[in-house]
Amino acid sequence: MCGIVGYVGAQDAAPILLEGLGRLEYRGYDSAGVAVVHRTGKGPATLKVRKASGRVADLAADLPARFKGAPGIGHTRWATHGEPSVANAHPHTDMSERIAVVHNGIIENADELRAKLTADGVEFTSQTDTETVAHLVAAAFANGAADLEQAVRTALKQVVGAYGIAVLDSEHPDRIVVARNGSPVLLGVGEREMFVASDVSALVGYTRQVVYLDDGELATITATGYRTFTLDDRSTAKQPSEVDWDVVGAEIGDHAHYLVKEIAEQPRSIERALRGRLDERFSTAHLGGLNLTIREAREFKRVKILGCGSACYAGELGAQLIEDLARVPATSESASEFRYRNPVVEPDTLYVAVSQSGETVDTLAAVQELQRKGGRVIGIINVVGSTIARQVDGGIYIHAGPEMSVAATKSFTSTLIAFALLALHLGRVRDLAPTEGRRIIDGLNQLPAQIEQILDEEKRTGLIAETAAEVAQRSSVLFIGRRRGWPVAKEGAQKFKEVSYVHAEAYASAELKHGPLALVSPELPTVACVPDDDLFEKNVSTLAEIRARKGPVVALAHRELSTDLADRTIVVPRNEPELDPILMSVPLQLLAYHAAVALDRDVDRPRNLAKSVTVE
The missing domain is CATH 3.60.20.10 (Aminohydrolase, N-terminal nucleophile (Ntn) domain)
Structure with a gap:
């Protein structure tokens, strides 16, 4: 700090x-x-x-x-x-x-x-x-x-x-x-x-x-x-x-804030995260930094991911990627909670520590506790040579470059790329078919251009900025999603609250009827992740419940939704279902940024917060 x-x-x-x-x-x-x-x-x-x-x-x-x-x-x-x-x-x-x-x-x-x-x-x-x-x-x-x-x-x-x-x-x-x-x-x-x-x-x-x-x-x-x-x-x-960072990467350039600069850098940061790591011949990923033999990678029976804040939400999406592609049980947990309980550390579990700075004190303490108990820990880190990077047994550098704004943007999406690569690697040494590996590689290669498309569309229409200015006038915002959309909603709420200072809460869409639906009213806008997947109809039903109670809805979707379901639809390009969350997160970053600008907040340095949390 x-x-x-x-x-x-x-x-x-x-x-x-x-x-x-x-x-x-x-x-x-x-x-x-x-x-x-x-x-x-x-x-x-x-x-x-x-x-x-x-x-x-x-x-x-x-x-x-x-x-x-x-x-x-x-x-x-x-x-x-x-x-x-x-x-x-x-x-x-x-x-x-x-x-x-x-x-x-x-x-x-x-x-x-x-x-x-x-x-x-x-x-x-x-x-x-x-x-x-x-x-x-x-x-x-x-x-x-x-x-x-x-x-x-x-x-x-x-x-x-x-x-x-x-x-x-x-x-x-x-x-x-x-x-x-x-x-x-x-x-x-x-x-x-x-x-x-x-x-x-x-x-x-x-x-x-x-x-x-x-x-x-x-x-x-x-x-x-x-x-x-x-x-x-x-x-x-x-x-x-x-160190490989340069002065240009740390300068704000022509941008109004570091936050919007770093959102705009995501096509390039994703390209860096992928560079040299995709094995087109065998439809897998090269991750030599893991320091794991193929035999060792096959012997893990589960994966536990630890991080704080955005790193934890990235871990939740990473866990789903690992389960989907490698068919290995995987979970994500807050490192700040993990360090204070007495966890069962199993020799056949691969532990993954996630930290942009590589200095997050809670995550470092969790790593040290795991290693004291014989756990195998790898890291997903941005800062080369940082404490956690030197402490872990191996890992993946995300190569996002300097991220000067407190709110994580390019480090978040690059972390998701690292998880996709890890899931692809673990899947291919197990039972993931080459055709499935090829499908994921093709999807990863499309991501930079698709993010450029999102950014260009916003420059052309200003839809997200206009929506953000309206939503920012409310005292609270609800973010919802199902399955892969649920961690995206959590990350969206995190971004919105930390830079705009407007209360934002994320909830699993299926849980609305178990309490939060009582909050829905004309005064509470809902931001909903609605990918065009096998749960699309379920999501449509949730939106109908909200609209029946006159709740305003902003939808992130792969196609324009009718005005009966959403007041505004932010259309996001379609990728492979496992990779869609990466694209869904970008408009939510822009939504938070423009809300903060509309409210004249200190965008890059939100009050009470710090980029690198090195004290409890």
Whole structure:
């Protein structure tokens, strides 16, 4: 959620920090701040700190023209301890303003540490848990720590909880010390300069060489290099890896918002997800990253999928794909619930962890619990080198590229592509006929052009934007669907509520008569997924029930429905039944986007939400 950026080198740090923080805005935050080491002549170096409540742009506008110096650290904060305010914004300093700290995560024993430090004469200036770290580092120096590395190690040995931190010391003005435990931290390797970030997107444009820290690991960076080590000061040999994201992919271009840009990128992101993975000769999928032999793939008797939010809904569709094509029982469950029960972990079950960022804390905890109990876990991940990607036994990168808007769009559809490939692979090593494999491959190849058709039709008619503007004026919206349409409805409701702030609820169409039908009235619009499949007549009956009670209906269908059944029909191209949900989800993304625009919401950064959920 929060974001960290750091820089050591010959340049002034502030512009680099501000640019990096700007690239992390999509993660969600409520305040921002920077600190730099300032040196004048032969006098001692000093810290300069500036913080602002609000956006990075507010911080940039408040910086003095002579806010010079390096190294430096910056932070965007998403409030946990203490309200959003300048006082609670990071960086936090010790009483002498020698030490500056930025921190992601939660320090669980902060109250205990605060009480001890207060008894020792420390005066706190914020409500945050982070400030305790700055005072602990200062106390370590007071008690004889020889250098910044030792002081940070001494401080962190007293800390319980999750953290990604960066520490600056005006008396060690050539370095930054960082540490990770449960919250991502990575190093960027430049030419006689080094960077720190909590997310690789902050480093786009500066370097492609990154070093990922593991839990329990620290690093010292200087302009000439880095050293990684443990809390016990044992050296660790970490080598850089190369990231493939580029600055163009992270820029907004001519689009009004990142969200609509990323919706428009889906034809290309799907092509990337498919590239090199379709085996036309044998009508199957190449997925070498699974690290599964054919024998192992055949021996799994069931599949369990774990994710949070949109990843969980993608998992529900993935489970149906696996059952339909591979004839293996499959289910999807919220990782945040799974981690807190005592699951039965079976050796003949394949577990699939789904996370766009690869840092989702609940999903990571579920993966670690499964592996402790001997479960085989693969991942479906967007961010190469992320924590979950490195933790799992194998997996599929979706290659959606940078997704800067909080709401998942291209990562959602690319995840569905990954599930289709996995289902095709598992099916073909079992009993799926080559003709059926060919049918799915042909359908997958059609998807990019069909999504282009949806986008072009909306540009031509504006039907979805017009519909969204009307629906957005209501206080609540109901989304419904059957079988494959049911997870699509859930994802549609999720998108609508998170970017428009209008209450939206999804329900299985067949369940309407078991309670929700009582809500149907002229004031409650229903968005219905009505594919032209073997349940079409059942869906038509549901629409008739709603219309009999004068409920407004917006239908997603493969053909225009009569006005007796729907006030508006958004016609979606037809693909294979198993792949239709991918196409059905795109108009719902546009519906949510245009509703948010109509209501003048902060489309890319919805209130209270963050892209990468790295704290509970």
